[in-house]
Amino acid sequence: MGLVLCEPIELYNILNQVTKLSRLTEPNYLCLLDVRSKREYDESHVITALRVKKKANEYLIPESVDLECVKYCVIYDNNSISLEIILKGDDNDNSDDSGEELVFGAAVECGRAMSHLTRHPIHILKGGYERFSAMYHFFRTQKIIWMPQELDQFQPYPIEIVPGKIYLGDFRQACDPKIQKDLKIKAHVNVSMETGPFFVGNSDKLLHIQIEDSPEANIFPFLRHLCHFIEVHLKLGSVVLVFSTLGISRSCAAILAYLMHWQEQTLKRSWAYVKKCKTNMRPNRGLVAQLSEWEKIVLGDTVTDIVDPLY
Structure with a gap:
């Protein structure tokens, strides 16, 4: 199927998709492969990543993986930023023949070797482990084997x-101090009836839009203030x-209005x-109708046909 570049935010969002449980619990959802050295992998890797071994210049797929059935196959090395051939040379700059050669990055090379085994494009993580781990340090781990019950408990x-x-x-994430710290959250927009321990004594950092989760809920009057x-x-x-x-209906409607x-x-x-960011988003039909009205305010006319199902 070929290769595509995957931005770090895309892998982050793939890792955080939810149905009732984290989608990482689904055996054919994500295959995350690390083609760095064993020392680098053992030192630290992205959660759930499996190390790809190499034997006689051939990449070996981990035995537990059936690539044909996997929705997302993401491969990373240290720092590949392109699907193109790169120039690789030795350190002998005094020689007329510097020993330079054209090669693919390790992730691309591995992806090309495995691409015939998949029904979906293989994703190559742009910037590799270095860029991803710098952006999302809290998704680094040394754990090699993830038991099903551990994935069930993954938050x-x-x-x-x-x-x-x-x-x-969602509300649980908004109440989790570790998530607030890791993502450096400094302001909340709460689109629910619930109240929580958010920025007590500093109400400037909290906007609470109190509406019910129902098609009759009226979010429209709040949209200008929200933006x-x-x-x-x-x-x-x-x-x-x-x-x-x-985090499926009302908050998604708020995000849509802002965008x-x-x-x-x-x-x-x-x-x-x-x-694309959140595959299970589903604002109710009442909210969708109000977003259509908001579109008219923003653009001066109604452009999107909401009778044609957006879902």
Whole structure:
């Protein structure tokens, strides 16, 4: 099927998808492969990654993996940034023949060797382990074997919508101090009826839009204030978490409204982007109708046909 480059945010969001449990519990969801040396892998790797061994210049797929059935196969080395051939040379600069040769990065080389075994494109992590672990240090581990019950207990992080700036999550994640610290969250938009221990004594960092999770809920009157709140905090350099009880309907509607305003783009385009980030997002039909009205405010006309199912 070929190779595609995968930005770090894409792998982060793949790792944090949820149905009832983390999607990492599904055996054919993600195959994450590390082609670095054994020493580097043992020292630290991305959670759930398996090391690919090499024998007689041939990459060996871990026995537990059936690539044909896997939805996402992501391969990384130290720092590959391209699918192109790179120039590799030795350190003997005094020689007329410097020993330079054209080679693929290790991740690309491995991906090319395995690409005929998959039904989906193989993803090569852009910037490799170095870039990903610098951005998401909390997803480093030394654990090699993940038992099913450990994956069941894995607590996904909020989905990243705007890199390093806006996250989309649920009430549990908003209450988790480790997640707040790891993602450097400095402001909350709570789109639910629930209240929690958020920024007590500093209400400027919390916007609480109290609406029920029902098609009759009215979010429209809050949208201008919502967009203004997020814009102000982004200008201050704050990281914003938008959340609702389950992070599927109301918070997704809030994120869609902000993206439409910020990018001056259609509901359909914003929907496609958020859906790619969070595959189980599903604002109820009442909220979708209000987002259609918001589109009219933002663009001066209704462009997206919500009768044509966005789902």
